Amino acid sequence: MSKVTIATVAERAGVSRQTVSNVLNTPQVVREETRERVLEAIAALGYRASQAARQMRTGRSRLIAVRIEPARDGINGSVLDRFLHGLTDAAAPAGYRVMLYTATDDTDEIATYENLLTSYDLDAFVLTSTHHGDARTSWLAERGVPFVTFGRPWGAPDTHSWVDVDNAAGTAMATRHLLDTGHRRIGFLGWPPGSGVGDARRDGWASTLAAAGVPGTGLDAATEDGIESGAAAVTDLLASVDALVCASDSLALGALRAARESGRPCTVIGFDDTAVAQAVGLSSVSQPLTQAAARCIDLLAGVLDRSAAPRQLLLEPSLVLRQSAAI
Amino acid sequence: MSKVTIATVAERAGVSRQTVSNVLNTPQVVREETRERVLEAIAALGYRASQAARQMRTGRSRLIAVRIEPARDGINGSVLDRFLHGLTDAAAPAGYRVMLYTATDDTDEIATYENLLTSYDLDAFVLTSTHHGDARTSWLAERGVPFVTFGRPWGAPDTHSWVDVDNAAGTAMATRHLLDTGHRRIGFLGWPPGSGVGDARRDGWASTLAAAGVPGTGLDAATEDGIESGAAAVTDLLASVDALVCASDSLALGALRAARESGRPCTVIGFDDTAVAQAVGLSSVSQPLTQAAARCIDLLAGVLDRSAAPRQLLLEPSLVLRQSAAI
DNA sequence: TTGTAAGCGTTATCAA
DNA sequence: TTGATAACGCTTACAA
Numbered sequence: 001m002s003k004v005t006i007a008t009v010a011e012r013a014g015v016s017r018q019t020v021s022n023v024l025n026t027p028q029v030v031r032e033e034t035r036e037r038v039l040e041a042i043a044a045l046g047y048r049a050s051q052a053a054r055q056m057r058t059g060r061s062r063l064i065a066v067r068i069e070p071a072r073d074g075i076n077g078s079v080l081d082r083f084l085h086g087l088t089d090a091a092a093p094a095g096y097r098v099m100l101y102t103a104t105d106d107t108d109e110i111a112t113y114e115n116l117l118t119s120y121d122l123d124a125f126v127l128t129s130t131h132h133g134d135a136r137t138s139w140l141a142e143r144g145v146p147f148v149t150f151g152r153p154w155g156a157p158d159t160h161s162w163v164d165v166d167n168a169a170g171t172a173m174a175t176r177h178l179l180d181t182g183h184r185r186i187g188f189l190g191w192p193p194g195s196g197v198g199d200a201r202r203d204g205w206a207s208t209l210a211a212a213g214v215p216g217t218g219l220d221a222a223t224e225d226g227i228e229s230g231a232a233a234v235t236d237l238l239a240s241v242d243a244l245v246c247a248s249d250s251l252a253l254g255a256l257r258a259a260r261e262s263g264r265p266c267t268v269i270g271f272d273d274t275a276v277a278q279a280v281g282l283s284s285v286s287q288p289l290t291q292a293a294a295r296c297i298d299l300l301a302g303v304l305d306r307s308a309a310p311r312q313l314l315l316e317p318s319l320v321l322r323q324s325a326a327i
Numbered sequence: 328m329s330k331v332t333i334a335t336v337a338e339r340a341g342v343s344r345q346t347v348s349n350v351l352n353t354p355q356v357v358r359e360e361t362r363e364r365v366l367e368a369i370a371a372l373g374y375r376a377s378q379a380a381r382q383m384r385t386g387r388s389r390l391i392a393v394r395i396e397p398a399r400d401g402i403n404g405s406v407l408d409r410f411l412h413g414l415t416d417a418a419a420p421a422g423y424r425v426m427l428y429t430a431t432d433d434t435d436e437i438a439t440y441e442n443l444l445t446s447y448d449l450d451a452f453v454l455t456s457t458h459h460g461d462a463r464t465s466w467l468a469e470r471g472v473p474f475v476t477f478g479r480p481w482g483a484p485d486t487h488s489w490v491d492v493d494n495a496a497g498t499a500m501a502t503r504h505l506l507d508t509g510h511r512r513i514g515f516l517g518w519p520p521g522s523g524v525g526d527a528r529r530d531g532w533a534s535t536l537a538a539a540g541v542p543g544t545g546l547d548a549a550t551e552d553g554i555e556s557g558a559a560a561v562t563d564l565l566a567s568v569d570a571l572v573c574a575s576d577s578l579a580l581g582a583l584r585a586a587r588e589s590g591r592p593c594t595v596i597g598f599d600d601t602a603v604a605q606a607v608g609l610s611s612v613s614q615p616l617t618q619a620a621a622r623c624i625d626l627l628a629g630v631l632d633r634s635a636a637p638r639q640l641l642l643e644p645s646l647v648l649r650q651s652a653a654i
Numbered sequence: 655t656t657g658t659a660a661g662c663g664t665t666a667t668c669a670a
Numbered sequence: 671t672t673g674a675t676a677a678c679g680c681t682t683a684c685a686a
Contacts, residue, residue: 003679005678005679005680006679006680006681007679015656015657016656016657016658017657017658017679017680017681018656018657018658018681018682019655019656019657021680021681021682022655022656022681024681025681025682029655029656030655030656031655031656034655034656046445048442048445048446049446049679049680050383050445050446050448050678050679050680051379051446051447051448052379052380052382052383052388052448052678052679052680053383053662053678053679053680053681054679054680054681055379055662055680056377056379056380056383056661056662056663056664056678056679056680056681057661057662057679057680057681057682058662058680058681058682059662061379063426068411068412068415069412070409070412078405078408078602080408081405081407081408082397084395084427085395085396085397085429088395088427088428088429089429092428092429097426097427097428097447098426098427099390099424099425099426099427100411100415100424100425100426100427101415101419101424102412102415102416102419115375118373118375118377119375119376119377119378120378120379120424121377121378121379227606250606253606274602275405275601275602275603276602276603276606276607279554279577279580279603279606279607280603280606280607330663332662332663332664333663333664333665334663342672342673343672343673343674344663344664344665344673344674345665345666345672345673345674345675346671346672346673348664348665348666349665349671349672351665352665356671356672357671357672358671358672361671361672376663376664377662377663377664379662379663379664380662380663380664380665380678381663381664381665382664382678383662383663383664383665383677383678383679383680384663384664384665384666384677384678385664385665385666385678386678
């Protein structure tokens with residue numbers, strides 16, 4: 001069984017090559033009966049269009065690229081993993097495949113764009129881990145390269161399509177749950193101000209307390225992400241709180257440990273619902289990653305036709321409650 | 328700046344298109360001086376070969392495909408994640424890119440091969456999660472599709488190239504460590520017999536005990552993977568052991584929990600060194616995933632030239648010791 | 655509604 | 671050592 005091309009199909013169906021192409025690309029233009037004959041030939045021969053030939057002609061590869069990052073502290077790395085799986089899954093029915101690349105930083109990533117675009121004719125990029133002053137989005141936008149971001153353009157105008165999870169809603173939900181279960185001294189353990197995500201997560205906590213008329217002033221701490229740093233940062237706070245909302249599962253784990261060591265009971269809620277949270281029974285705010293990935297693909301469709309205006313989607317996280325028992 | 332093709336370069340260097348192609352593909356055949364002039368033109372114009380055109384001519388895409396699996400229980404999923412990152416990293420310098428696909432089972436995966444091969448001209452596959460009676464490897468082998476597996480061909484002959492981690496050596500290392508630190512009642516918690524990986528991990532434990540003349544009979548338990556099931560399966564065992572080697576971090580976590588609840592001190596060592604192990608301070612056997620990925624790419628080079636005979640590589644895991652404190 | 659012709663950018667073949 | 675020519679398989683005009 002040698003290579004089945006459009007010519008093979010045409011011959012078998014007794015039509016010209018062009019008609020076969022029309023059946024594939026503009027079916028409306030082909031008479032019903034002819035179309036059926038062609039489709040039957042396609043099925044019988046197991047014909048599949050060559051991407052390379054199609055790409056050469058159209059300049060589009062039906063490939064989208066995503067950066068795979070090293071599993072940072074290993075705890076939060078799994079977030080990207082789940083997102084990637086969702087993306088690959090959602091892309092396939094839309095006729096797209098996902099290509100991976102790595103990069104050490106934004107500059108390096110931009111250099112990779114250049115290569116990917118000129119050598120592979122990549123159709124679009126999906127960016128994750130957006131941040132303030134992100135050089136990548138402006139680079140892509142300037143060149144008219146289609147892309148969507150998972151993560152809003154912190155501080156920049158909404159000129160492109162993006163999907164994000166409502167971080168503030170997540171911590172608000174966690175805070176509300178703590179209030180509902182009778183807690184009144186609810187603290188927050190987060191990251192230093194300046195990161196959009198971190199600030200939003202803090203805001204969700206602060207505003208919920210404010211709305212409930214429960215004081216929160218002085219009940220927060222900030223440190224870089226990590227179990228150790230979280231434990232250290234929260235030590236003083238433990239004297240004045242009986243519950244803690246945290247900006248990440250790593251921090252939450254640190255807080256749990258510090259609480260256990262200090263002997264002060266403290267309910268802790270983390271963020272991201274990572275494997276670690278599942279494992280140790282830590283309540284955590286869960287991002288709808290599969291859904292986020294699917295929405296990214298949806299938005300990409302609009303971006304690729306250049307038809308639709310940029311759209312932005314904010315997804316609601318959910319709260320996964322567990323008995324914060326240690327292992 | 329419109330599209331820079333081989334013709335643009337040829338014109339600028341004052342040579343024919345073919346000479347430019349020769350500089351790229353068979354430099355030996357081009358006179359030094361000419362080659363330099365061409366290379367200079369390439370650099371000046373920022374020329375990059377079009378993959379699509381090249382692929383159409385050669386039939387090779389410089390793309391390798393890997394399946395991304397859903398993050399199963401979330402704990403062990405990160406193993407694949409790290410492997411993927413290593414693979415993408417190692418493939419790039421070799422001139423290859425990694426494409427992702429998903430599949431629900433082996434049959435579905437084989438259907439995907441068919442599509443990927445005929446539509447995208449994929450050059451090779453990297454398979455993970457090999458198992459007994461793996462239909463995928465025989466399908467690929469029959470059709471002469473280049474592939475390597477991360478994981479040996481359990482029960483089948485070594486007719487293809489693969490990389491694997493010496494599972495038995497990992498549990499042996501863990502068992503030896505326990506012996507060295509004075510333990511004499513060392514149990515094993517693993518999976519039901521029949522999975523190659525699980526059996527190997529059990530063997531490493533059993534043979535090390537046997538070699539040391541320490542009895543192990545009756546000190547093992549088997550259950551499906553998971554924290555809950557691990558905890559349940561190990562309950563009885565806890566009366567007769569003071570240390571446990573486990574086939575996974577999930578099982579180890581279950582064992583730790585059961586031990587804590589029963590009040591019997593028990594040293595536990597897990598397998599895979601996942602984020603959870605790091606988080607809770609669980610000692611664990613660590614697989615050299617980055618290295619495994621790099622070796623897969625190395626072996627693939629041999630498979631792709633059809634030059635070298637199949638090669639097999641067994642990598643040594645390492646033992647990461649932590650204070651098995653709970654969080 | 656269907657067919658013809660041209661060309662996308664590259665490399666393999668062959669001749670100069 | 672270099673250059674001309676012909677594919678590779680497809681789609682987009684345009685003509686029938």
